[in-house]
Amino acid sequence: MQTVKLHDKTFELFIDENAIKSAIADLSLRINTAYEGKNPLFLGILNGSFLFAADLFRQINGSAEISFLKMASYQGTSTTGKINELIGLNEDISNRHIIVIEDIVDTGITLEKIIADLQKRQPASIAIATLLFKPAAYQKNIKVNYVGIEVANDFLVGYGLDYDGLGRNLKEIYRLKA
Ligand code: 5GP
Numbered sequence: 001m002q003t004v005k006l007h008d009k010t011f012e013l014f015i016d017e018n019a020i021k022s023a024i025a026d027l028s029l030r031i032n033t034a035y036e037g038k039n040p041l042f043l044g045i046l047n048g049s050f051l052f053a054a055d056l057f058r059q060i061n062g063s064a065e066i067s068f069l070k071m072a073s074y075q076g077t078s079t080t081g082k083i084n085e086l087i088g089l090n091e092d093i094s095n096r097h098i099i100v101i102e103d104i105v106d107t108g109i110t111l112e113k114i115i116a117d118l119q120k121r122q123p124a125s126i127a128i129a130t131l132l133f134k135p136a137a138y139q140k141n142i143k144v145n146y147v148g149i150e151v152a153n154d155f156l157v158g159y160g161l162d163y164d165g166l167g168r169n170l171k172e173i174y175r176l177k178a
């Protein structure tokens with residue numbers, strides 16, 4: 001499928017299944033080497049990362065755990081403004097080696113909030129693994145340790161990423177057609 005229509009917009013094929021597979025193979029190789037014997041705890045950020053998290057975790061060797069979190073965004077009081085809260089973290093992460101799994105890092109604003117929240121819980125270490133990274137959009141200083149594929153500032157869908165709810169089940173990644 002070269003193009004796909006979701007709601008009112010047309011998207012064109014950008015990253016095929018093989019390229020996704022090969023990026024994940026590279027990432028898992030690096031992570032397996034770095035975390036051997038450390039029983040890392042992977043934390044997938046919902047919803048977008050669910051397919052990537054599953055495919056990456058499948059390639060991890062030895063003892064490893066996985067759990068999923070969500071950034072919930074809601075309107076606070078007029079003085080507090082919009083509140084972002086990390087929900088779903090039930091395990092004790094103190095002294096654990098954490099690997100945050102993201103679908104895509106764009107400005108890094110979301111990532112910064114996630115890391116700040118996790119840091120308070122005193123893990124042994126935190127690393128970030130993202131399938132997609134937009135270096136030109138990134139505004140933060142936090143190091144993104146494991147990047148699958150660097151992309152330009154285009155709007156992408158597929159393989160977990162949505163456009164207003166649709167497109168997550170596409171096996172490839174598509175970009176908004178100009
Ligand atoms: P950031 O806070 O880094 O700017 O953005 C992170 C979130 O914005 C991602 O987790 C994702 O939900 C959304 N996002 C950023 N870029 C894209 C994109 O190209 N496509 C889609 N579908 N979502 C994106």
Ligand code: MG
Binds near residue numbers: 047048049102103104
């Ligand atoms: Mg996301």
